[in-house]
Amino acid sequence: MKTLIALTTSAAILSAPVFAHRSDSDCDVSLDGNLRYHQGVLEIESDNGTTFTINQAHELYVESKKLELNATQQRAVSDYYENISDAIPMTVTIAMEGLQLASSAVSEVFAELLGDNDIVRDFDELFTELSSEINTRFYDENGGYRVDTREFNDDDWMSSTWEDRFEERVESLVEQSIGRIMIAVGKEMVWEGGDIDAFADKMERFGENIENKVEHQAEALEDKAEELCHILKKADNAEDRLQSSIGELASLNVLEID
Secondary structure (H helix, E strand, O other): HHHHHHHHHHHHHHOOHHHHHOOOOOEEEOOOOOOEEEEOOOEOOOOOOOOOEOOOOOEEEEOOOOHHHHHHHHHHHHHHHHHHHHHOOOHHHHHHHHHHHOOOOOOHHHHHHHHHHHHHHHHHHHHHHHHHHHHHHEEEOOEEEEEEHHOOOOEEEOOOHHHHHHHHHHHHHHHHHHHHHHHHHHHHHHHOOOOOHHHHHHHHHHHHHHHHHHHHHHHHHHHHHHHHHHHHHHHHHHHHHHHOHHHHHHHOEEEEOO
């Protein structure tokens, strides 16, 4: 019984490493403070409550007071704004493409295991729901990007949230449907003559086939994640320059990248 449960659970989380390709875990990015972006205005709130704002004209405001900057300081402000502005749509793209890839992989696993079954439809509904949540979280009513990190449950960069949500919801669906899964596994076992090893081999081969199918797409996502990491590192560098060159921004240390 434990072996069968392990097999079905493994099938359920088969695509989790695939979905994780859209994460920026290699960067180990964390946020100290809050970041908001909407209609081209970037607002940063540091841990001590000080608010810094950069608008589309790359003008810097500290607590609503515009600062006059020299050329070096202005370059740092522009670099910071541009890299954060680039990172936001990249994050959304990686999250959406990772979700689509995971959806395809998981649905194929359960379609193979269960055939035309309610749990397959449950998974389809789950992915539709998560896609809708991403759209709601990252887009305004006019289709523009909007981000408020206060809406997230942890201090990681935005993209990591969806990996946790995905894994939690998949595990929840598996737990809710374990009875149907066990029946389906039992039927599959009949075709293998009750041989658990033969069934395990079959599921392993199937898992390898899924991985091979998604490998190219997963590698493309990994490339995008590496590019996102590079962009965030440039933003972190610009943040360090702002912190050291502008006295009013001494407390600005929102991005932490290891």
